[in-house]
Amino acid sequence: MIAAWLAITLACAALLSDRLTTSGGIDALLPTEHRHLADEPLLMLLPAQDSSAQGSSEDDPSIALIEAAALVAERLGDERVPIAAPAGEAAAWFDAHALFLVDDDSLAQIGLRLTDEAVSDAVETLRARMSSPLFGVAGEDPRRDPLGLLGPLAQAGGRFASTEGPGASTVTAAGDLLADDGNALLVQLQTTRDGDAVMGEVRTAIGERTIVAAWVGPAHQEARAAAMVETTGGRLVAVALAAISAVLAAALRRVRQTLSIVACLASAVLFAAAWLRELDAWSLPLVVLWLGFACEGALHLQRISARGWPAAGVLATALMPLWLSPYPAWQRASWVWAVLVVLALVPLRVVLPAVHARIGGAVSWTGRGFRWRAMPMLAATAGLVCLVAGIVAVSSLHYRGGDRVALGEYGASSAQRRLVEDFFDPATIVRAHSSGADPAAALEQAAVDARLLAEMIPTDAVRVDSPGLWVARSIELERRRAALQALELPSRLESMRETLTAKGFRADAFGEFLRGAAGQAGAPTAEAMLDGPLGPWLRRYLTDDAPPRVRAFVQLGGDPDAAVPRLEGAEGRPLALVGPAIAARDDRAGFADWLGIYALCQMWIGALVVWLGTRSLTIAISAAFATLATHCAVLAAMAMLGVPVGPSMLPALLLVGASATISAGRACRAIDLDRPLFATGLIVTSLCQIAAGAVLLGAGVPMWRAMGLVVVFGATTASGIGLFVAPGICKVLRRVAGVDDGPREKGRP
Amino acid sequence: MIRRRSALALVLAGLAAPQRAWGDEIQDKRLSNRLELWGNFAKRTRSLVARLTITRNTSLLVEPLVVTGTLVYEPGGRLVLRDDGLTGSTTIITADSLRIVPNRAKATAASTIDRGQIAAAGWLGDRLRFAFAPGDGTALVADSRTDIPRGGHRLDLLPVRDSATRRLVRSLSLHFDAVTGAVIEIVIAEAQGDRVRLQLADHRQNVPDEDLAALVADVDALVAGPS
Numbered sequence: 004m005i006a007a008w009l010a011i012t013l014a015c016a017a018l019l020s021d022r023l024t025t026s027g028g029i030d031a032l033l034p035t036e037h038r039h040l041a042d043e044p045l046l047m048l049l050p051a052q053d054s055s056a057q058g059s060s061e062d063d064p065s066i067a068l069i070e071a072a073a074l075v076a077e078r079l080g081d082e083r084v085p086i087a088a089p090a091g092e093a094a095a096w097f098d099a100h101a102l103f104l105v106d107d108d109s110l111a112q113i114g115l116r117l118t119d120e121a122v123s124d125a126v127e128t129l130r131a132r133m134s135s136p137l138f139g140v141a142g143e144d145p146r147r148d149p150l151g152l153l154g155p156l157a158q159a160g161g162r163f164a165s166t167e168g169p170g171a172s173t174v175t176a177a178g179d180l181l182a183d184d185g186n187a188l189l190v191q192l193q194t195t196r197d198g199d200a201v202m203g204e205v206r207t208a209i210g211e212r213t214i215v216a217a218w219v220g221p222a223h224q225e226a227r228a229a230a231m232v233e234t235t236g237g238r239l240v241a242v243a244l245a246a247i248s249a250v251l252a253a254a255l256r257r258v259r260q261t262l263s264i265v266a267c268l269a270s271a272v273l274f275a276a277a278w279l280r281e282l283d284a285w286s287l288p289l290v291v292l293w294l295g296f297a298c299e300g301a302l303h304l305q306r307i308s309a310r311g312w313p314a315a316g317v318l319a320t321a322l323m324p325l326w327l328s329p330y331p332a333w334q335r336a337s338w339v340w341a342v343l344v345v346l347a348l349v350p351l352r353v354v355l356p357a358v359h360a361r362i363g364g365a366v367s368w369t370g371r372g373f374r375w376r377a378m379p380m381l382a383a384t385a386g387l388v389c390l391v392a393g394i395v396a397v398s399s400l401h402y403r404g405g406d407r408v409a410l411g412e413y414g415a416s417s418a419q420r421r422l423v424e425d426f427f428d429p430a431t432i433v434r435a436h437s438s439g440a441d442p443a444a445a446l447e448q449a450a451v452d453a454r455l456l457a458e459m460i461p462t463d464a465v466r467v468d469s470p471g472l473w474v475a476r477s478i479e480l481e482r483r484r485a486a487l488q489a490l491e492l493p494s495r496l497e498s499m500r501e502t503l504t505a506k507g508f509r510a511d512a513f514g515e516f517l518r519g520a521a522g523q524a525g526a527p528t529a530e531a532m533l534d535g536p537l538g539p540w541l542r543r544y545l546t547d548d549a550p551p552r553v554r555a556f557v558q559l560g561g562d563p564d565a566a567v568p569r570l571e572g573a574e575g576r577p578l579a580l581v582g583p584a585i586a587a588r589d590d591r592a593g594f595a596d597w598l599g600i601y602a603l604c605q606m607w608i609g610a611l612v613v614w615l616g617t618r619s620l621t622i623a624i625s626a627a628f629a630t631l632a633t634h635c636a637v638l639a640a641m642a643m644l645g646v647p648v649g650p651s652m653l654p655a656l657l658l659v660g661a662s663a664t665i666s667a668g669r670a671c672r673a674i675d676l677d678r679p680l681f682a683t684g685l686i687v688t689s690l691c692q693i694a695a696g697a698v699l700l701g702a703g704v705p706m707w708r709a710m711g712l713v714v715v716f717g718a719t720t721a722s723g724i725g726l727f728v729a730p731g732i733c734k735v736l737r738r739v740a741g742v743d744d745g746p747r748e749k750g751r752p
Numbered sequence: 753m754i755r756r757r758s759a760l761a762l763v764l765a766g767l768a769a770p771q772r773a774w775g776d777e778i779q780d781k782r783l784s785n786r787l788e789l790w791g792n793f794a795k796r797t798r799s800l801v802a803r804l805t806i807t808r809n810t811s812l813l814v815e816p817l818v819v820t821g822t823l824v825y826e827p828g829g830r831l832v833l834r835d836d837g838l839t840g841s842t843t844i845i846t847a848d849s850l851r852i853v854p855n856r857a858k859a860t861a862a863s864t865i866d867r868g869q870i871a872a873a874g875w876l877g878d879r880l881r882f883a884f885a886p887g888d889g890t891a892l893v894a895d896s897r898t899d900i901p902r903g904g905h906r907l908d909l910l911p912v913r914d915s916a917t918r919r920l921v922r923s924l925s926l927h928f929d930a931v932t933g934a935v936i937e938i939v940i941a942e943a944q945g946d947r948v949r950l951q952l953a954d955h956r957q958n959v960p961d962e963d964l965a966a967l968v969a970d971v972d973a974l975v976a977g978p979s
Contacts, residue, residue: 064913127839131854132863134806134819134835135843136880136950139942140873140920141852141865145812183916512812 004357008350012270015277023276025236027228028283029221030583031332032405032650037586039429043543044198044222045086046190046205047418048072051213065185071214072179072188078208079192082201084543085178086191087468092536093174096473098147098516100527102490103475103483110486116150117495119502125150126499126506149503149513172426178540182425187418189219189426193543198226217418220429224408224419228284231413231704236287239698240272243291246694247298254687263358267350268294274346279339284408285332288699288707289340289654292714295695296321296658297347299665299688313616314665315352317609319344321661322654324604328597329590330405330650340654375674375730379738382731386632389724393635396642397595403647404563404587406430409705431559433582435570437471438552442545446529449544449553450474452578455570456557463568469555470544473537475527484526559584566592590650598648605657606630609664621740622671625733629667629724630660636724637717646709655696655710659717662692666725671733685722692718782900786907787889790926792933797886798958800825801967804833805951823952824967825884832971833950842971845877853974872911872920876940879909879924883935899923905930919943 030038048071050064076083088096102110115121129149132138172180172189180189194201198218205216218226244265251261275290276282282290296318319341326337407430422429437452439445453471460467475483496517503510510517525531533541546552557580559565567588570578606627614623637656641648666685673679696714699707801824808817821835833843838856845851850865850873867874875895882892895915899908905928911917920943927937938950 127856128854130817131835131839131841131856132852133808133810133812133817134821134840135852136806136833136938136940136948137843137845137850137852137865137873137876138808139940139944139946139948140870140876141863142870142873185916185919507814507817508812509814 004354005361008270008354008357012273015270015273018277019273022280024281025229025232026281026283027225027232028285028332029224029228029408031283031285032330033583033586034329034331036581037583039221039583040434041222042193042195044192044194044201044218045220045422045429046075046192047217047219047422048075048188048190048209049215049217049418049421050186051215065181065188067212067214068181068185068188069175069177069179071209071212072175072190073177074208074210075190075205075216076177078204079194079201081542082192082194082196084191084193085540086180086189086543087174087178088473088537088540089178090174090176092540094147096527096532096535096537099525100473100475102487102492103480103527104473107486110483110490114490117490117492117499119495119498122150122495122499123502126502126508130506130508146512147516149516150499180426182421184425187421187425189422191543198222217416219416219418219422223416224410227413227416228408228410231410232282232284232287235702235704236282239287239291239702240294243294243695243698244269244272246698247294247691250687250690250694251298254683254690259362260359263355263362264298264351267355267358268298268347270350270354271297271347274350275343278342278346283332284410284704284706285651286336286339288710289336290343291698292655292658292692292695292710293340293343293347295692295714295718296662297344297351298691313612313668315344315348316612316616317661317664317668320608320612321605321657323608324601324657325653327600327604328650328653329586330653333650333653336654375670375726377674377730377734378727379731379735382728383735385724386628386728386732389632389636389639389728392639393632393637396635396639397598399642400638400648401645402564402591402594403649403651403709404583404590405650406583406587407563411703411705413704427558428561431465431561431584433557433559433580433585435469435555435557435578435580436546436552437555438548438550440550442551442553443529443533445545445551445553446470446474446532446541447477449555450476450529452572453555455572455578456555459557459568459570462560463565464557464559465561466558467555468557470532470537470541470553471555473527474529474532477528480526480528563587564591594649598653601653601657602631602634602660605660605664609661613664613668617668617672617675619671619675621733621736622668622675624736625671625729626664626667628732629663629721629729632724632728633663633717633721634660636720637713640716640720641709641713644712646712651706652709652713655713655717659692659714659721662689662718663721663724663729666722667729668725670726670730674730674733685726689718689722779898779900783893783898783907786900786905786928787893789905789928789930789933790892790907790935791887791889793929793935793955793957794884794889794933795886796957797825797884799827799961799964800884801956801959801964802952803954805949805953806833806835807949807951808946809948810946822967823884823950824964824971825881826964826968829881829885831881831884832968834967834971842974844971844975845881847881850874850877851975855974870920871915872917875911875915875917876921876924880938883926883938 048068050067087093097104102113105113116125126149129145132141135141172182175181175188179191182188192201202216202218209216217223247268248261248265251264252258255261272290272294275293279286279290299314299318322333322337322340324337325333328334435452435456437445437449439448449469449471451471453467453469454476456464456467456469457472500510500517503513532538544554546554563584565588567585568580570580572578609630610623610627613626614620617623634656637659638648640646641652646652666688669685693715696711696718699711700715702708702711801822804821804823806817806819806821810817819835819837819840821833821840824832824834826832829847831845833845835841835855841852841854843850843852850867852863852865865873865877867877878894879892879896885891893909895912896909897912899910900906901908907926907928909924909926911921922941922943924941925937925939926935927939928934929936932955934952934955936952938952940948940950942948
């Protein structure tokens with residue numbers, strides 16, 4: 004037996020180096036359709052720290068960044084796409100089609116401003132204002148808009164937001180985003196290649212320039228999370244094993260006993276690593292917790308049933324409720340955890356006794372136990388307090404969605420900070436899709452949908468970035484053509500030219516405006532956009548799906564607690580938004596209900612297992628009550644400590660619930676059998692769980708800290724509730740039901 | 753050969769370092785001299801009234817725009833540039849706001865420039881205001897790089913090189929009277945190519961309050977808009 008175990012362990016160790024990979028898994032709690040666009044990494048270019056010392060005082064960092072971006076674009080070819088429409092092309096498109104794209108009210112305002120009197124007045128005012136030394140910095144663009152016609156359009160609810168980019172930045176001529184202070188430039192890529200390979204090419208393109216390139220956004224977070232798992236994974240497991248060893252050594256005070264248990268646990272780690280193949284930021288903490296929860300299998304405590312399988316059953320099925328959840332990582336964890344428990348219990352229950360038989364040091368609880376008795380009053384009071392505290396706390400808990408992965412110092416970088424501060428927070432960007440029989444039809448549908456999306460501004464959304472906003476809806480084209488004809492544009496523009504000349508202006512200097520206004524005969528149709536200079540920019544929005552789809556990007560408001568906007572198009576057709584923020588907001592809306600469902604599922608499964616092991620309904624119900632009381636106590640503690648609740652802490656909550664079920668089953672069973680209860684063993688079990696939780700708590704990663712805290716507090720509470728509450732509740736139930744105090748059979752301790 | 757080149761580079765680097773430090777020292781000294789000259793006049797200023805000629809060279813106009821007017825600096829720190837005649841405008845610069853109001857304006861034509869949104873406006877407004885305000889010059893040259901040409905009595909202020917201001921304003925040059933230190937000319941070079949020259953004459957410092965009030969009375973009425 005021992006030889007076979009050693010052989011399997013060595014084989015797993017040999018396999019491990021080739022098979023175990025790490026990934027970030029920052030999207031692992033999000034449904035697939037809501038995940039970040041993996042093929043759209045964001046690249047930020049920044050001046051090197053020492054560039055200011057090297058460059059002359061006349062050097063403008065923005066110029067160096069724009070030049071570097073041009074080199075990157077040249078090197079990467081189609082892999083680099085404009086994040087916003089190139090400034091020149093965008094301005095030309097709007098100048099040529101503005102009168103088609105504005106709403107009816109704005110067009111009426113423009114009509115009023117084009118009368119002879121209004122034009123004369125506007126030109127005189129312009130001349131008067133030009134004498135001010137502040138005229139050039141007043142934010143006016145007289146060459147493009149001498150009459151201030153576009154002024155009201157800019158205020159028209161973000162219709163032209165796409166020309167300004169998603170944040171407080173400016174769009175470069177190439178369609179990249181330049182930070183307001185000119186010290187950072189954001190480049191959008193569209194590639195499925197490995198990030199390191201692309202970055203290598205970027206650095207080659209930049210060459211010796213004092214420019215730094217860095218990934219930002221979700222791709223950066225994913226890479227940092229993967230690096231975090233790789234660097235901390237082995238250390239965390241080793242620290243967890245060391246902490247468990249310390250607990251066992253302190254409690255058992257036997258070297259051989261402690262070493263053999265730790266050796267079995269270590270071999271289980273190797274089995275698990277060989278089987279899992281991949282670790283991410285969510286599975287690593289589960290492995291650490293698994294070590295803490297599984298080692299109780301080695302302690303041979305008071306058993307719930309004669310054969311002692313219910314505790315293993317409760318532990319293995321602890322995460323089963325998560326199979327119902329919408330979180331892919333936890334759905335997988337629901338059965339992976341069961342396999343992990345089996346992988347741990349096999350060496351602990353099969354190999355460990357064999358080791359003890361050979362080298363001695365088996366755990367013996369003889370003489371350590373004490374007679375325990377039920378305390379109905381204390382149980383009822385404590386149980387009630389826990390339930391009330393939990394119910395009250397639920398409403399005050401702060402929700403943290405699966406879209407917000409807090410990596411702490413591992414995810415922090417100056418480039419990432421600049422992305423959020425100077426450009427936009429990628430976590431707030433969501434998508435909508437419009438489809439059609441061909442790209443032109445899809446774009447036309449996008450024009451309809453984009454107006455619908457724009458209605459979300461400013462209550463639900465900050466900006467809408469859709470090429471559809473740049474295209475006139477076909478149903479309105481004829482109506483708008485008629486309205487423009489009524490404006491008599493050619494004669495009014497001629498009159499304006501004469502007025503400008505009469506007032507001493509050089510009419511040709513306003514050619515940009517005059518040409519644009521005169522060219523309004525060409526309508527901004529989908530075909531015109533696809534065939535025009537904006538076509539390359541559209542690549543990012545058009546997907547290769549069948550049928551073709553056009554994407555729109557929507558920046559939601561900053562309030563993560565806001566409800567998901569429900570949009571309904573013509574004929575009641577829903578317009579669905581997808582993205583991490585939408586998944587989180589959807590989840591938040593039903594999280595409290597689902598938390599209850601997961602808890603009920605766990606109570607039911609746990610009670611069933613306990614009932615199958617004891618054939619006592621009152622013990623099963625008491626164990627379920629202990630689980631519920633533990634959940635409530637943990638939620639109350641989280642509310643008091645300000646720890647956010649969310650999908651990330653569900654496994655920890657369910658694990659401490661399982662711990663309470665096991666603890667309650669053991670205590671009730673010990674009283675029923677009139678056997679001594681091994682307090683030391685129960686404490687050691689809890690301490691091992693607490694040790695695992697403490698390892699996560701001290702890992703320095705915020706996303707793991709909440710899990711660790713829940714386990715540390717929950718494991719402590721679970722033992723207490725199992726010991727003090729469950730037997731009392733069991734006794735109360737039996738009194739109420741009029742049954743005796745259970746079978747005083749002679750079972751195995 | 754390589755050794756000789758290395759040695760030569762070291763010698764040149766050794767020579768360049770003190771040269772640079774010496775250059776900085778000269779610039780600092782010149783700046784100190786200019787601010788001292790400017791301070792001779794500015795430190796006595798509580799209020800100021802001067803005749804003003806503004807010339808804007810711009811590609812928008814066939815001929816340069818030339819207007820005359822009055823510059824008024826009030827004790828509270830408000831700077832008013834008031835064009836003569838109804839075809840001009842009035843520029844009002846305070847610590848909090850920047851406004852251009854056409855003299856013949858309807859209320860809707862008045863515009864307030866958002867300092868927060870257009871950093872260049874805030875920078876230029878502050879430099880113009882501090883050019884006439886009493887002080888040691890620290891506020892005048894704040895947020896700016898300075899350049900002091902060898903000839904003339906001039907101080908050039910340039911936006912710091914990584915600021916958004918540079919995208920709209922290239923420089924602001926102050927010319928001082930060689931004797932009194934009064935600002936006699938301001939030239940603003942805009943990034944898009946326009947050049948604005950403000951020529952000042954007939955400086956009257958610390959005019960009586962009642963005269964000042966009379967000068968700015970119609971400005972207040974203009975700002976308030978037509979009733």
